[in-house]
Amino acid sequence: MPKKKIFSKIPVYPMSVIIVGADVENKPNFLTVVWFSMVNFEPPTIAAVLNKGHYTNKGIRENKTFSINVPSTELLAVTDYCSVVSGFDHDKSKLFDISYGELKNAPMIQECPLTAECRVVQTMQFATHELFIGEIVATYAEDNILTREHPDIKKIKPILYSMYDNYYWELGKKLAHAMHVGKRFEQHN
Numbered sequence: 001m002p003k004k005k006i007f008s009k010i011p012v013y014p015m016s017v018i019i020v021g022a023d024v025e026n027k028p029n030f031l032t033v034v035w036f037s038m039v040n041f042e043p044p045t046i047a048a049v050l051n052k053g054h055y056t057n058k059g060i061r062e063n064k065t066f067s068i069n070v071p072s073t074e075l076l077a078v079t080d081y082c083s084v085v086s087g088f089d090h091d092k093s094k095l096f097d098i099s100y101g102e103l104k105n106a107p108m109i110q111e112c113p114l115t116a117e118c119r120v121v122q123t124m125q126f127a128t129h130e131l132f133i134g135e136i137v138a139t140y141a142e143d144n145i146l147t148r149e150h151p152d153i154k155k156i157k158p159i160l161y162s163m164y165d166n167y168y169w170e171l172g173k174k175l176a177h178a179m180h181v182g183k184r185f186e187q188h189n
């Protein structure tokens with residue numbers, strides 16, 4: 001089918017929702033984030049893209065640490081709340097039970113079933129946003145979201161996001177085994 005050029009220049013659908021945490025002026029602060037990605041396998045490294053005007057950035061710049069927190073759909077309202085208010089004028093430090101790991105200043109959310117603490121190894125500046133690239137020092141998971149010791153997407157119940165309509169979505173059904181379904185395709189063509 002032919003395509004036409006569209007208004008939106010963002011081709012990423014859906015986006016997975018996380019909460020990024022940082023200590024800002026010695027208090028935990030959290031914001032909702034969908035612009036993030038793994039960028040290296042070994043050492044495991046992840047990058048989060050934050051608008052330069054956000055309160056959380058100040059803490060990440062100062063401490064050179066941040067946390068990644070994966071909320072389940074049960075945490076939808078408080079996850080969205082982290083996007084509705086800014087740490088500049090609202091204290092978000094009491095929203096969650098907090099734990100600290102090896103880094104001591106990357107606040108992780110106990111209620112999130114999957115969390116990680118990261119040490120900033122590089123920062124890149126763009127016109128409106130800055131990219132914080134962090135080496136993952138440790139990842140923590142609740143036992144009940146693991147299958148054979150690995151985080152299980154079905155048990156995590158991640159929140160997905162569609163930027164076009166500004167709505168949250170949940171996971172659909174499993175489709176096929178990666179790197180297997182393609183092999184069968186190869187054989188038949």
Ligand SMILES: Cc1cc2nc3c(=O)[nH]c(=O)nc-3n(C[C@H](O)[C@H](O)[C@H](O)COP(=O)(O)O)c2cc1C
Nearest residue numbers: 031032033034035050051054055056083085086087
């Ligand atoms: C679903 C959703 C995803 C968001 N993703 C990002 C993101 O990837 N990067 C970003 O800078 N802001 C993002 N935001 C906006 C921030 O979460 C929001 O501005 C937040 O209040 C900033 O908090 P802070 O000033 O306390 O750091 C998102 C908002 C929503 C609703």
